[in-house]
Amino acid sequence: MSVLGPDQSIISSHISSRRNSLRPLDENISDNEDIVGQMQQGASNILVAVRCRPLTKKEREIDSTNLIQIIEERVVILMDPQFKYGDKGSRAKEKQYAFDFAFDENSLQKEIFDKTTKFLIDGILNGFNATVFAYGATGAGKTYTMLGEADSPGMMLMTFVELFTKVEELTLERAYKVKLSYLEIYNEVVKDLIHPTSSVLDIREDPVKGIVVAGLAEMIATTPDEVIECIQLGNMRRTCEPTEANQTSSRSHAVLQITVEYKDKAAGTQSEIIVGKLSLIDLAGSERASHTKNRGIRLIEGANINKSLLALGNCINALCEATERGGKVYIPYRDSKLTRLLKDSLGGNCRTVMIACISPYSGSFFDTSNTLKYANRAKNIKTNLHRNVVNVSYHIAKYTAIIAQLRQEVSELRKQLKSRTPNPTVFNNEKFQIELNTHFQEEAKIRKKIYECQQTKEELGFMLFEKQAEMNQAKSKNGEENAGFKALNREVERLKKAIEEQNQINGNYEEMLKGLEHKRDDIKQEWIRKGVPEPYLSSLQLMMQQQILAMNSIDAQRDKNHEQVILKQKDLYIELLKSQLRLRDNVIEIQNEVFKESKVEVKPGLKKIYSQIQSLEEINSSSIVSFPELHGNSRSTNHRSKAKTYKTDHFLPPIIHIPANKTPASVTPSRIPRINSKRYLSTEQKSEPPKSSNVNLLHPKAKRLIQNDAKFKERSRTNSGYFDESDSEKSTAKQMPSMVKVSDRSQKGHYAGQKVKDEKHLVKKRIKPTEIKYGISIRGIETFV
Ligand SMILES: Nc1ncnc2c1ncn2[C@@H]1O[C@H](COP(=O)(O)OP(=O)(O)OP(=O)(O)O)[C@@H](O)[C@H]1O
Numbered sequence: 001m002s003v004l005g006p007d008q009s010i011i012s013s014h015i016s017s018r019r020n021s022l023r024p025l026d027e028n029i030s031d032n033e034d035i036v037g038q039m040q041q042g043a044s045n046i047l048v049a050v051r052c053r054p055l056t057k058k059e060r061e062i063d064s065t066n067l068i069q070i071i072e073e074r075v076v077i078l079m080d081p082q083f084k085y086g087d088k089g090s091r092a093k094e095k096q097y098a099f100d101f102a103f104d105e106n107s108l109q110k111e112i113f114d115k116t117t118k119f120l121i122d123g124i125l126n127g128f129n130a131t132v133f134a135y136g137a138t139g140a141g142k143t144y145t146m147l148g149e150a151d152s153p154g155m156m157l158m159t160f161v162e163l164f165t166k167v168e169e170l171t172l173e174r175a176y177k178v179k180l181s182y183l184e185i186y187n188e189v190v191k192d193l194i195h196p197t198s199s200v201l202d203i204r205e206d207p208v209k210g211i212v213v214a215g216l217a218e219m220i221a222t223t224p225d226e227v228i229e230c231i232q233l234g235n236m237r238r239t240c241e242p243t244e245a246n247q248t249s250s251r252s253h254a255v256l257q258i259t260v261e262y263k264d265k266a267a268g269t270q271s272e273i274i275v276g277k278l279s280l281i282d283l284a285g286s287e288r289a290s291h292t293k294n295r296g297i298r299l300i301e302g303a304n305i306n307k308s309l310l311a312l313g314n315c316i317n318a319l320c321e322a323t324e325r326g327g328k329v330y331i332p333y334r335d336s337k338l339t340r341l342l343k344d345s346l347g348g349n350c351r352t353v354m355i356a357c358i359s360p361y362s363g364s365f366f367d368t369s370n371t372l373k374y375a376n377r378a379k380n381i382k383t384n385l386h387r388n389v390v391n392v393s394y395h396i397a398k399y400t401a402i403i404a405q406l407r408q409e410v411s412e413l414r415k416q417l418k419s420r421t422p423n424p425t426v427f428n429n430e431k432f433q434i435e436l437n438t439h440f441q442e443e444a445k446i447r448k449k450i451y452e453c454q455q456t457k458e459e460l461g462f463m464l465f466e467k468q469a470e471m472n473q474a475k476s477k478n479g480e481e482n483a484g485f486k487a488l489n490r491e492v493e494r495l496k497k498a499i500e501e502q503n504q505i506n507g508n509y510e511e512m513l514k515g516l517e518h519k520r521d522d523i524k525q526e527w528i529r530k531g532v533p534e535p536y537l538s539s540l541q542l543m544m545q546q547q548i549l550a551m552n553s554i555d556a557q558r559d560k561n562h563e564q565v566i567l568k569q570k571d572l573y574i575e576l577l578k579s580q581l582r583l584r585d586n587v588i589e590i591q592n593e594v595f596k597e598s599k600v601e602v603k604p605g606l607k608k609i610y611s612q613i614q615s616l617e618e619i620n621s622s623s624i625v626s627f628p629e630l631h632g633n634s635r636s637t638n639h640r641s642k643a644k645t646y647k648t649d650h651f652l653p654p655i656i657h658i659p660a661n662k663t664p665a666s667v668t669p670s671r672i673p674r675i676n677s678k679r680y681l682s683t684e685q686k687s688e689p690p691k692s693s694n695v696n697l698l699h700p701k702a703k704r705l706i707q708n709d710a711k712f713k714e715r716s717r718t719n720s721g722y723f724d725e726s727d728s729e730k731s732t733a734k735q736m737p738s739m740v741k742v743s744d745r746s747q748k749g750h751y752a753g754q755k756v757k758d759e760k761h762l763v764k765k766r767i768k769p770t771e772i773k774y775g776i777s778i779r780g781i782e783t784f785v
Pocket of ligand 1 (some may be wrong): 052056137139140143144145249250251283284285286357
C-alpha cells in the first residue's frame with residue numbers, strides 16, 4: 001500500500017476519478033505472466049519497470065510532499081510540485097506513464113526480483129542472454145535495488161541463490177559451469193573488481209561471444225556463498241563517495257556478469273554447448289552539477305557519469321527511432337564505455353530489464369521526470385534475441401570464417417597502405433612534425449656554433465704560434481727582453497686566454513648538444529605516449545632518421561674541414577723537414593769530398609750504417625712517388641738523386657729535428673709562419689756562440705757548397721718563411737764543428753764517437769719516433785736514431 005503525503009485524501013480522490021481515463025495499456029499484456037510469456041516467446045525483449053523509493057528522513061523534514069502515485073502496479077503519475085492538488089489546472093501539469101511494472105515505496109526486494117528478474121534465470125540456463133540494469137538519478141535507489149542492504153539483499157544476490165537452486169535441480173541431466181566477473185567503469189576506465197590490475201581493460205566485440213571485456217578475470221562459482229563473498233569484496237573496491245545528494249553515492253557503473261555454460265551429460269564430445277549470460281548492472285546516477293554542489297574530482301566524476309548516461313539516452317532514442325522507422329539508424333554505442341558494454345543488452349541478442357529508480361521528493365522533480373521519460377522511451381526498443389547454441393564444429397567453423405574475414409581485411413589494409421603515401425597533415429601530425437623540425441633546427445644551430453668555435457680556435461692557435469715565433473726572434477736578436485718583446489709577450493698571453501675562453505665556450509656547446517641528442521629519445525616516447533597511430537608513427541620515425549643523417553653530415557663536414565687543416569699543417573712540416581734534409585745532403589756531399597781529398601780511411605761501422613741508410617732510401621722511394629705533391633718538385637728530385645749518390649764510404653748523420661709537438665694549432669699555406677729554429681735547440685747549443693772560425697778550417701769546396709746552400713736557404717726562406725738567414729747560418733755553423741771534430745777524430749780513428757755524440761744531441765731535443773712519422777725520408781732517420 002502506498003504511503004502518501006499529507007494531501008493523501010485529495011490525491012486518492014484525484015487518482016480514482018482518473019483511473020478510467022488512463023490511456024489503455026498494451027493490450028497484449030494482461031498480467032505479469034503475460035509479460036514474461038511475451039518475452040520468453042521473443043515478442044518483446046525489453047521489460048521496463050519503475051521503482052519509487054520512500055522519502056528519506058532528511059527529505060521529509062524539508063518537504064514531505066510525495067510527487068509520485070503508482071496505480072495498479074503499472075501506471076506512474078508524476079505531479080508538478082508547483083501546483084497543489086485540486087488547484088485549477090494542476091491535472092494538466094501531471095505526467096502519466098505506463099510501464100510493464102511500477103513499484104511503489106513499500107514494495108519489497110523479493111517482489112521486485114520475482115517480477116523482473118527471476119524469470120530471466122530460466123532463459124540463462126537455456127542459452128539466452130539477459131541484462132538487468134538500474135537507471136536513475138543519484139540517490140534514487142539503484143544500488144539499493146541491485147545490491148540491497150544487509151537485511152534486504154538486492155537483485156544480484158537473489159539471482160545467484162535462484163540460479164544455484166535451479167542448477168542443482170538440473171544437475172542430473174546437465175553439466176553446468178557458472179562463471180562470474182565483476183567490473184566497474186569509473187571515469188571511462190574499465191576496472192576489474194575481483195582481480196584488480198593496473199592495466200586498462202578494453203571492451204571488444206567478438207563475433208561469437210558478442211561484447212567481451214578483454215583481460216577481465218572470470219571466477220568459477222560453485223556455491224552462492226562464494227559468489228556473495230566475491231561480490232562483497234568487489235563492492236569494497238568499488239568507487240563510492242559521499243556527495244551532497246547521497247551519502248553512499250556510487251561514482252562508477254558496476255557490472256556483475258554471470259555466464260552459465262551447460263552440456264547434456266548424455267551427449268558425446270560433439271554435443272552442443274549452451275551458453276547464457278546475465279548482466280546485472282548498477283549504474284551511477286545522473287546528477288545536475290548545480291544541484292549536487294560537487295567540486296573537484298567529484299565534479300569530474302559527475303561529468304563522466306552524465307556523459308555516459310547521455311550516451312545511453314542517445315542510444316535508447318536511436319534504437320526507438322530504428323524500431324519506429326523500421327529502417328537502419330546509426331546507434332552511437334561507441335560514444336561511451338557504458339553503451340559499448342550495453343550494446344548487446346540494448347539492441348542485440350539479449351532480454352533486457354530496465355528498472356528505473358525514482359524519488360518522490362519534490363526537490364528531485366526534474367530528475368524523476370527525466371528518468372520516467374527515458375524509461376518510457378526504452379519500452380519501444382526491440383532487441384534481436386536468439387539462443388546461444390554453440391557446438392564444437394560450429395565453433396570451429398565460425399572461427400575459421402572469422403579468421404578468413406580478418407585475413408582479407410588485413411590484406412586490404414596492406415594494399416591501401418602500399419598505395420597511399422601517408423598524409424602527415426591528417427591526424428594533426430603537423431604538430432609533431434613542427435616539434436621535430438624545431439628540435440633539429442636547434443641541434444643544427446648548436447652544431448654551427450661548435451664549428452665556428454673550432455675555426456676561431458684554429459685561427460687563434462695560428463696567431464699564437466706566429467706571435468710566439470716573433471717573440472723568440474725578438475729576444476734572440478737583441479739578446480734581452482726589450483719593449484717589442486714585452487708587447488709580443490702580452491699579445492701571446494692575450495691569445496692564450498682567448499683560446500682558453502673558446503675552449504670553455506666550445507665545452508658548453510658540446511654539453512648542450514649532448515642534452516639535445518638525449519632529447520631525441522624523449523620525443524619518440526612522447527609520440528607513443530600520445531598514441532600517434534600507424535602509419536603516422538612510422539612516418540615521424542623516418543623523418544627523425546633523415547634529420548639525424550643530416551646532423552651526421554654536418555658533423556662529417558666539420559671533421560673533414562678540420563682534417564684538411566691538420567693535413568696542411570703536416571704538409572708544411574714535411575716541407576720544413578725536407579729543407580733540413582737538403583742541408584744534410586749538402587753537408588754530406590762536402591764532407592765526402594773533403595774525406596776523399598784528405599784520403600781519410602772510413603771505419604767499417606760507418607760503412608755499415610751508410611748501407612742501412614741507403615737500403616731504407618730505396619724502400620721509401622716508392623712512398624715518395626705516392627706523394628707527388630710533397631716530393632714532385634725539382635728540388636725533391638735532386639734530393640733523391642743526391643741521396644743515391646751517397647755511394648761513398650763517408651757519412652755524417654743528420655742533426656736537425658723539429659719536434660712534432662711544436663705543431664701550430666692552425667697553419668694555412670697562405671700564412672706560413674716564420675719560426676726560429678733556435679728554440680728547438682738544446683740549452684747547451686743555444687748558449688754556444690757560432691764558431692765561424694771553424695768554417696775557415698774547411699776545404700774550399702766545402703766552403704763553396706755551404707755558400708751555395710746559403711743561397712738555397714734564402715730561397716727556402718722566401719718560399720716558406722721557415723728560416724731566416726741567421727738561423728741558417730747558425731744551424732750550419734753548428735754542424736760544422738761536429739764535422740770538423742769527426743774529421744779530427746777520424747784521423748785518430750774515433751768515428752764511432754760521432755754517432756754517440758749525435759744520439760745524445762737528439763735525445764736532448766726530445767725526439768720521439770712518433771714525432772717524425774710524416775716525412776718519408778725521416779723514417780729512415782728514425783730507424784737510424
Ligand atoms: N526502496 C528503498 N527503501 C528504503 N530505502 C531506500 C530505498 N531505495 C533507496 N533507499 C535509500 O536511499 C538512499 C540512496 O539510495 P542508493 O544509494 O541506492 O541510491 P543510488 O541511486 O544508488 O545513488 P547513486 O547513484 O548516487 O549511487 C540510501 O540510503 C538507501 O538506503
